[in-house]
Amino acid sequence: MKLDKNAPAIMLRIYIGESDRYEGKPLYRYLVELFEKEGFYGATVLRGITGFGETSRIHTTKILRLSTDLPVVVEVVDSREKIDQIKPRLEQIISGGLVTEQEVTVWMYRGK
Numbered sequence: 001m002k003l004d005k006n007a008p009a010i011m012l013r014i015y016i017g018e019s020d021r022y023e024g025k026p027l028y029r030y031l032v033e034l035f036e037k038e039g040f041y042g043a044t045v046l047r048g049i050t051g052f053g054e055t056s057r058i059h060t061t062k063i064l065r066l067s068t069d070l071p072v073v074v075e076v077v078d079s080r081e082k083i084d085q086i087k088p089r090l091e092q093i094i095s096g097g098l099v100t101e102q103e104v105t106v107w108m109y110r111g112k
Contacts (some may be wrong), residue, residue, distance in 0.1 A: 007106045010083040014074040016097040028072045041078040
């Protein structure tokens with residue numbers, strides 16, 4: 001599906017830990033592969049250097065306190081319909097973390 005300039009879309013941000021797993025894979029990788037298989041416009045994984053979540057335990061790359069569970073954010077953008085279709089599946093897959101949703105406008109979308 002082609003995205004036109006100024007097209008409305010939805011961006012999900014999925015905040016999880018680097019050590020989270022699903023079906024034997026890192027969760028972030030599983031999610032990206034799922035989004036690709038389902039034909040989403042695109043997804044990106046961002047690795048944080050410091051963060052905390054519901055447990056209020058700080059995860060950091062600081063040398064004296066090297067964390068094995070750094071924060072990871074998976075961002076995925078697509079139409080409202082596609083995002084709404086995948087949400088029930090995400091509820092089954094993601095056992096801990098935070099998921100936010102934001103309306104966005106696509107300014108540019110090009111392949112190389």
